[in-house]
Amino acid sequence: MLEFKKYNELEEKLNHQKKITRIWSLIRAILAIASIIFIICLLSIGDYLLYGLLSGVFLALFFISVSLSNPSYKALKIIENKRKVYERHNQRRNKNFSHFSDNGIEFKDKEDYKLSDLDIFGPKSLYQYLNEAKTPLGRALLAKQFKDPIELDSNFKSMVKNLAENEDSLELEASLMEFKKGQAGITTDEFLSIVSKKIEFKIWYFIPIISFILMLVYIPFIFIFGINPYIPLVFLGVNFISSKLLIRDDILTKDANSYYYLSDLYVDLSLSIKNTNIEDEYYQILKKKIVDEIPLIKKIRGIYTFLNIRKNLLLNIILNIIFSFDSIMILILRFKIKNGIELKDSLKSISLIELALSYKNIGMDNMEYCVPEDGDKIDAIDMYHPFVLNCIPNSISLDSGIVLTGSNMSGKTTFMRTLGICILLKNAGSIVPAKSFKAPNMDIYTSLRANDMLQEGVSTFYAEIKRMKKINQAIKESKCLVLVDEIFKGTNALERIEASKKVIEKLNNYHAIFIISTHDFELCDTKGITNYHFEENYIDDKISFDYKLKKGPGIKGNALYLLKMSGIIEE
Structure with missing residues (x-):
């Protein structure tokens, strides 16, 4: 678990930054009020030179x-x-995470049982x-x-470990918090459509642009030679009508905001x-790819602006009347923005x-973690369930089958989920909640919550x-x-x-x-199986569990004892 050493400095930085923003707010308020006062003076007193100048300056x-x-x-x-x-x-760290807003429920697949079981x-x-x-x-x-992991190399896993041990990684988390879930619903292809879509610039798209240029050329002649001053109105009409009737592309209809x-x-x-x-080589490689494409992302931001x-x-009407805005935008999109392949790599x-x-949280917020290794069998030392506060760790070496016995509430299901999560995290390229963990690459199949299907009318x-x-x-x-x-309960x-x-036997x-x-x-x-069990202890007629996995079959249960404690049955 990483010790946070910079948290105390944060309050000081926060108070300092609040002072700066308060000063800026005051300056902006003064300038805004002064601008309004001078505009009112301009409209009421009429000294256009003085108050016009002051209004413009402020x-x-x-x-x-x-x-x-x-x-x-x-x-x-x-x-x-x-x-x-x-x-x-x-x-x-206190396992109080159930209120975190994004639980990924939309990614759940009911046919992949491990997703609900684990x-x-x-x-x-x-x-x-x-x-x-x-x-x-x-x-x-x-x-x-x-769900369906791609293999990530050792360099990525090393980066995860380095992030888990570096408090500066929280700066990146803070930047990510600005993203809203609604924006997360926009796919990468949709976002990059502005650079990936081939814009077809048809010959008649030049009509409003030519009209705009002719208008600019004509206007000086009005002042120089005193020719008809109403002709520019014709050009303005041509600009607007041709922009609206001739310019057609779905990129102009996007939810640009x-x-x-x-x-x-x-x-x-x-x-x-x-x-x-x-300080990580793989992070620096990714960082370079991202930094190299900042100018293009800024350019895309400008287009969406x-x-x-x-x-x-x-504004749409004014801009198309005066500047043939739609045709100019299509022209810019056609010739200014390059192919978005490099930007896609950056994203x-x-x-x-x-x-x-995300993976580094296993290490940053828990006492023990490791980078898992490949092995011919499962070798886990002190693995624990990351959701369980003060979870008792367990170790196991496993290359065949186990029959696991033990009384109710003794830890059987939690142990199985712990192993399943550790295998899933290893497959995903993450660090795992264990002191040491080795396992082959293997898929996981589960039957831990079969009774959850009762609500669907399935026994x-x-x-x-x-x-x-x-x-x-x-x-x-x-x-x-x-x-x-x-099994088969x-x-x-x-x-x-x-x-x-x-x-x-078949397994x-x-x-x-x-x-x-x-x-x-x-x-x-x-x-062909090995027996393991969990057990309980009774002290002063009270039941307790140590949640430690023990070799050999279980020899006792607690069902009768619990029923007696509840008063359901008698001695």
């Missing part, structure tokens, strides 16, 4: 002050965001616990790594990455940094059958980890035991690595 000073002060307001916002980042980390998406999920990604590509990449703010946030985030120095202005009906680099920032036993059918197919295709909680004891033994035949928990001690004698 209006200019006001807009200059707005431009100069904006960086100070942005700096204040970043510091405030950074304070929120520290608060989020403290909440995550709490990967939705409320109180791994996605909600880890996620720092805010850009459209970043959120999608984190979800993909949990959302795209403008998204491009502005990309600029700020890119600058934050540029200014944040992380003008497209956003176009959404104002009055991918940003998403990789977001992914690493517990039939839900188990559906899950076991998937497991049956998977073990034939590749090496995988199978986790089954209370939806049917009678006699058939449950017989069916369970046959399933275990062994295909050399699957599996853990099957059960309350049926008869399964402990099944050939």
Whole structure:
């Protein structure tokens, strides 16, 4: 767990920045009031030279002050965001993360049972616990790594570790907090359509531009030779009518406001990455790709600025009447903006940094973590569940099957979920919550919450059958980890035991690595398995658990004891 050493400095920086912004607010207010007073004087007194000049000067000073002060307001916002980042980390350390706004529920796939069994998406999920990604590509990449991961090399994992150990990485989190979830819904292809879409500039698009040029040429002749002053009105009419009737392209109909703010946030985030120095070779490679494309992102922001202005009906009419705005915009988009392939690589680099920032929370906010290694079997030392406060760590070496017994509430299901999450994080290219962790690359198949399908009108036993059918197919295709909680609990004891033994035999035949928990001690004698158990202790007629995994079969349960404690049955 990283010790935060810069948090105390933050309050001092925040107070200092607030003073600066208050001064700027005062200056802007004074200039605005002065401008209004002089404009009123201009309209009421009529000294056009004096008050016109003063109005113009103070209006200019006001807009200059707005431009100069904006960086100070942005700096204040970043510091405030950074304070929120520290608060989020403290909440995550206390396992109080269920209110974090983005839980990735839209990425959940009901047919991929491990996603619900291991709490990967939705409320109180791994996605909600880890996620720092805010850009459209970043959120999608984190979800993909949990569902269908692409392999990430050791350089990426080294970057995750370095981010987990560097408090300066919180600067990047603070910049990301400006992204809103609505903007995250804009796909990368939609955002880059302005550079990737081939704009066809048709010959008649030049008509309003030619009309605009002729108008500019004609106007000086009015003053020089006194020719007809009403002809420019004809040109203005041609400008507007030809722009509206002849210029047709769906890029002009975009929701430019959302795209403008998204491009502005990309600029700020890119600058934050540029200014944040992380001593890591892979980070520096990604940083260079991002920094090299800042000019193009700024250019795109400028284009969306003008497209956003176009959404104002009055400005749209004025700009097209006077400047043939639509045709000029199409001309700029056709010839000024280059291919967006390099920019797409830059946005991918940003998403990789977001992914690493998400993964690093395993290390930054927990006592123990490691970079997992490949191995022929599962070797886990002191692994723990990242959601459980003061979770008791457990170790295991596993290359075949386990029958896991133990009384209710002793820790069986949590242990299986812990192993499943560790394997999933390793597959995803993350660090894992363990002192040491080795495992082969393997898919995960689970049947931990089969009873959750009751609300869909599916019985517990039939839900188990559906899950076991998937497991049956998977073990034939590749090496995988199978986790089954209370196998076939939806049917009678006699058939449950017989069916369970046959399933275990099949899993062994295909050399699957599996853990099957059960309350049926008869399964402990099944050939080809190793027995492990959890147990409880009774002190002064009170039940307690140590949550430590122990080798061998369980020899006792607590169901009768709990029923007696509840007064349901008597001695």
